Amino acid sequence: xxxxxxxxxxxxxxxxxxxxxxxxxxxxxxxxxxxxxxxxxxxxxxxxxxxxxxxxxxxxxxxxxxxxxxxxxxxxxxxxxxxxxxxxxxxxxxxxxxxxxxxxxxxxxxxxxxxxxx
Amino acid sequence: xxxxxxxxxxxxxxxxxxxxxxxxxxxxxxxxxxxxxxxxxxxxxxxxxxxxxxxxxxxxxxxxxxxxxxxxxxxxxxxxxxxxxxxxxxxxxxxxxxxxxxxxxxxxxxxx
Numbered sequence: 001x002x003x004x005x006x007x008x009x010x011x012x013x014x015x016x017x018x019x020x021x022x023x024x025x026x027x028x029x030x031x032x033x034x035x036x037x038x039x040x041x042x043x044x045x046x047x048x049x050x051x052x053x054x055x056x057x058x059x060x061x062x063x064x065x066x067x068x069x070x071x072x073x074x075x076x077x078x079x080x081x082x083x084x085x086x087x088x089x090x091x092x093x094x095x096x097x098x099x100x101x102x103x104x105x106x107x108x109x110x111x112x113x114x115x116x117x118x
Numbered sequence: 119x120x121x122x123x124x125x126x127x128x129x130x131x132x133x134x135x136x137x138x139x140x141x142x143x144x145x146x147x148x149x150x151x152x153x154x155x156x157x158x159x160x161x162x163x164x165x166x167x168x169x170x171x172x173x174x175x176x177x178x179x180x181x182x183x184x185x186x187x188x189x190x191x192x193x194x195x196x197x198x199x200x201x202x203x204x205x206x207x208x209x210x211x212x213x214x215x216x217x218x219x220x221x222x223x224x225x226x227x228x229x230x
Contacts, residue, residue: 031216043206043220056217091160098149098216104168105149105216109161 002026004110006092012116018080021113023092024073032075033107034060034067035091043091049075050097082117089114120145122209124221132229134196139224141190141207149210150190151218152181154203161206165192197228 005024013019025032034046047057047067057067064083069075079086093107121144131137141150152164165174167183167190174181178201180193190207204225208218 033217042222045217045219048217050216093161095216104166105210106151106163106166107218108163109153111160 002108004092004094004108006090006110006113008113009111010114010116012118013082014118015083016081017117018078019082019086019115019117021077021090021092021115023075023077023094023110025075025092025094026108027073029094029096029108030072031095031097031107032069033093033095034075034077035093037089037091037112038087046077046090079115082115084117087115087117120147120209120211120219122207122219122221124205124207124224126224127222128225128227130227130229131194131197133198136196137194139192139194139205139226141192141221143188143190143209143219145188146185147188147209147211150183151208151210152190152192153206153208155206155223156203164205194226197226199228199230202226202228 007022030051032049036044036046044059046060048055049069052069064079066078089112091112092110095107098105123142125140150167153161154164155161165181170185172183178195183190204223206223207221211217
């Protein structure tokens, strides 16, 4: 049963601490997305990788957030230093680049990391 | 800039009733998706609509797409409690980046 795996599932930390979230995309998928979900802002795209290369991180606060893909099986999202306003659920999703206009581009979501910054 | 709007934001309905959720988007797109999210859970893909006039059905849910009107609908027939969830539409940008823009979500509660 192929799935996107995210760790940790829950994280409680104090303001100023570094937070690292990890994502293992579905084997064979070449696109990875990081989203943040809050009640106020809904689902926001933070970063997007294709074939491990960052394509778009315009949604990510650059001063404290960073996203990387050290290899095809691991994507990371780091916050340093963390702030209470970063409290949210962070989702990773993976997919494959569509082959044409009429082909699907489904993103498969992980279970999320629920982050609380005190 | 592509914007995606859903309405209503909240929907409380009785079991057995029919209702429609609307998803409007602001610019041309090749693909539209519907996802379901249960409370505290992940997002699950429901439908993919790839062309004008596309209609997909699964159980009590039916999704359709009108690209000329830039409108997709998710119709619920004879609602049951198990359909209670938040439903999101997402539109695929045409810029070649294949990233989604999500709607605000519609929180559906089906009352027994």
